[in-house]
Amino acid sequence: MDRVPPTLTPQLDVDVPDEGLSIGEAAAAVGLSVQTLRYYEREGLLLDPTSRRSNGHRRFHRNDLDWLAGLVMLRETGMPIADIRKVAALSRTPGTEKQRLEAFERHREAVVAQLKRTQEHLAALDTKIAAYRAYAVSEEETIHDQQPPAST
Template identity: 40%
Template sequence: MPDILSIGQVAERTGLSIHTLRFYEREGILHSPVRRGAGGNRLYSEQDIEWLSLCMILRASDMPLAAIRRYTELVREGAGNEAERLALLRRHREYLINQMANLSECMDLINYKVGVYEDLIDEGAADHSCNREALPADGGPG
């Protein structure tokens, strides 16, 4: 039998808390039902770790648990539903593309504001006699 891991070992390997692992199990987003040992302890495999890694990436990319659950269900069902899996992933990819564009706009504004304040500080260091309080050079909100 392949390496069997306890819930504590899986938590250590994935960085997920034991509480989160139990939550994921309850939410039905694990690829396979968690096996139990003779004492009722949860037993995980390397395949479980790989699936959890995928789920962690999907969550980190802001995929809702309901969508991860649906994707998991589709994978469990096996061949024949690849078009639905593809559609689900394409929708999420489109969401990420939009988020990345929004974040890029945010970064542009923040970089601009950083430059404005760096210039103000550089000018202030060169002109110690300036004892006035000024609006930011860009005229925008401080």
């Protein structure tokens, strides 16, 4: 009844004032450390050189934050820095939309495979846990007619 329509882009609900966020605020918003954020910039993972205030301090605006959220998504799904650098380079170059799409599609396949693998592993883990729980119960009841689970 009070279902909310699926959000279509935000993926980051932090409001960014017009003057932008400091690096500390931006880092906190996307879940990175300040040094990692600077490191990412040095590595060429940001879309364009971060804008600066007169004192040289970085300012992160809405679009920076959106890009960062995507960057974090790619990293946390296992895309290496080097690959993200390529994606960033493409994203700076007009007319490369198709290549970007292909890069994302390839990565998607990797993520799906990884998900599947992890789900299988989770099932195996659950089996193991179930065996130990069964043993724990038999112990409690001092039944002792059960061997401890095979240590596998």
